[in-house]
Amino acid sequence: MLLEQILRCSDVFDIFNWTSSFEPSQERKATNVQVAIIGAGAVGKWLAGIHMQAGVKTGLICKNSQQAKAVQQSGIQVMDTVSGRTNEYPVDCIAWEHVTAATVAAVKVWIVSVKTYQWPVFYELWSRNVEPFLQASPLVVAVHNGFVDYRQVSPKIAARRIIRSVLTYGVTAEEARSVQIRGNGVWTLEQPSDLHDSQTFQNWVEAIKPRVNITVTSDIDSAIWRKLLVNSCVNPVTALAKLENGVAWENPHAHPMMVALAKEAQEVSRLKYGMELVELLPYIQQVCTDTYYNRSSMLQDLLAGRKTEIDALNGRILQLAKEYGLKAMHHQIMYDLIKAQE
Ligand SMILES: NC(=O)C1=CN([C@@H]2O[C@H](COP(=O)(O)OP(=O)(O)OC[C@H]3O[C@@H](n4cnc5c(N)ncnc54)[C@H](OP(=O)(O)O)[C@@H]3O)[C@@H](O)[C@H]2O)C=CC1
Numbered sequence: 001m002l003l004e005q006i007l008r009c010s011d012v013f014d015i016f017n018w019t020s021s022f023e024p025s026q027e028r029k030a031t032n033v034q035v036a037i038i039g040a041g042a043v044g045k046w047l048a049g050i051h052m053q054a055g056v057k058t059g060l061i062c063k064n065s066q067q068a069k070a071v072q073q074s075g076i077q078v079m080d081t082v083s084g085r086t087n088e089y090p091v092d093c094i095a096w097e098h099v100t101a102a103t104v105a106a107v108k109v110w111i112v113s114v115k116t117y118q119w120p121v122f123y124e125l126w127s128r129n130v131e132p133f134l135q136a137s138p139l140v141v142a143v144h145n146g147f148v149d150y151r152q153v154s155p156k157i158a159a160r161r162i163i164r165s166v167l168t169y170g171v172t173a174e175e176a177r178s179v180q181i182r183g184n185g186v187w188t189l190e191q192p193s194d195l196h197d198s199q200t201f202q203n204w205v206e207a208i209k210p211r212v213n214i215t216v217t218s219d220i221d222s223a224i225w226r227k228l229l230v231n232s233c234v235n236p237v238t239a240l241a242k243l244e245n246g247v248a249w250e251n252p253h254a255h256p257m258m259v260a261l262a263k264e265a266q267e268v269s270r271l272k273y274g275m276e277l278v279e280l281l282p283y284i285q286q287v288c289t290d291t292y293y294n295r296s297s298m299l300q301d302l303l304a305g306r307k308t309e310i311d312a313l314n315g316r317i318l319q320l321a322k323e324y325g326l327k328a329m330h331h332q333i334m335y336d337l338i339k340a341q342e
């Protein structure tokens with residue numbers, strides 16, 4: 001019933017003065033949810049493709065005009081290595097300085113897909129370019145690995161509504177315009193607590209649900225923590241060994257390191273959340289198997305010469321281990337070796 005209602009609402013309007021010739025097909029019916037994705041990286045571009053496939057008016061917001069122009073001119077290419085299909089999307093892309101009051105008024109859902117350490121700069125740009133034009137409280141969905149203290153890095157957003165989420169899909173950025181889906185997963189979203197948000201949230205989720213596996217949970221803290229544990233065991237090992245996730249899990253040298261990291265992480269986890277290793281190792285195995293040929297985001301970072309998210313992952317485990325008086329030698333080694341390469 002709800003989906004029918006959404007599909008009848010075809011009075012969409014351009015969020016970025018959309019001029020592209022992309023027309024939703026019969027299957028890709030237009031919806032009345034406008035979405036802006038901040039960060040045209042691997043995840044941002046993939047999500048833009050998902051939304052456009054679903055007929056959702058979608059725009060990307062890039063860090064600078066150069067990147068925005070490149071994406072605007074060439075569009076994005078999303079290759080699904082699981083299904084073997086490649087799709088092109090002429091997605092609208094603008095830089096922060098071109099965000100206008102009309103853009104802000106049109107966007108219903110803002111998806112932030114920047115790295116954990118990029119949140120402070122994102123917030124600065126948001127405060128300057130979006131905050132002054134906000135008339136209603138929008139939904140802001142955060143997609144990242146690891147822990148971000150939103151109250152500290154983005155107080156105004158944290159004070160309103162933020163939908164936290166975790167993603168277990170594997171997405172590798174190939175070139176500036178193209179991304180490859182290298183493994184299926186789930187996008188776990190926090191259930192909005194506020195009734196006012198529920199309708200927009202539901203409309204948005206219903207629109208994209210046919211294109212991406214979505215789970216909505218009222219216990220996002222556990223989901224974020226479980227994913228942090230997985231990333232702290234998988235990402236540094238794959239990044240240092242330069243192996244894809246599934247290949248690393250099966251490698252006789254990399255695998256024992258993942259298990260040693262999991263044992264230490266489990267000790268911390270047991271004290272903080274009561275999670276046992278019997279649950280953690282199968283979860284790591286599942287993520288590595290499901291994203292077998294994916295390069296972890298940390299491996300992609302090192303290959304591209306970027307800073308990694310090690311502070312938000314193993315750094316967080318080390319911080320908690322210290323608080324609980326535990327030793328986490330393997331996490332310390334991974335932390336130091338990754339830092340040495342940044
Ligand atoms: N790739 C994967 O398989 C998965 C990734 N994740 C998580 O999702 C998050 C995003 O990952 P991913 O897409 O791989 O990372 P990328 O580094 O590929 O993408 C982040 C993008 O955001 C851009 N950016 C940074 N700051 C801003 C800003 N203020 N405004 C606009 N754009 C900005 C970056 O530009 P620039 O590069 O120029 O800084 C980059 O293009 C990470 O936390 C990652 O851990 C989670 C699951 C899977």
Ligand SMILES: CC(C)(CO)C(=O)C(=O)O
Pocket residue numbers: 145167168169170171231234235245287291294295296297298
């Ligand atoms: C799910 C996984 C492990 C996919 O590679 C990921 O979260 C990452 O690369 O950061």
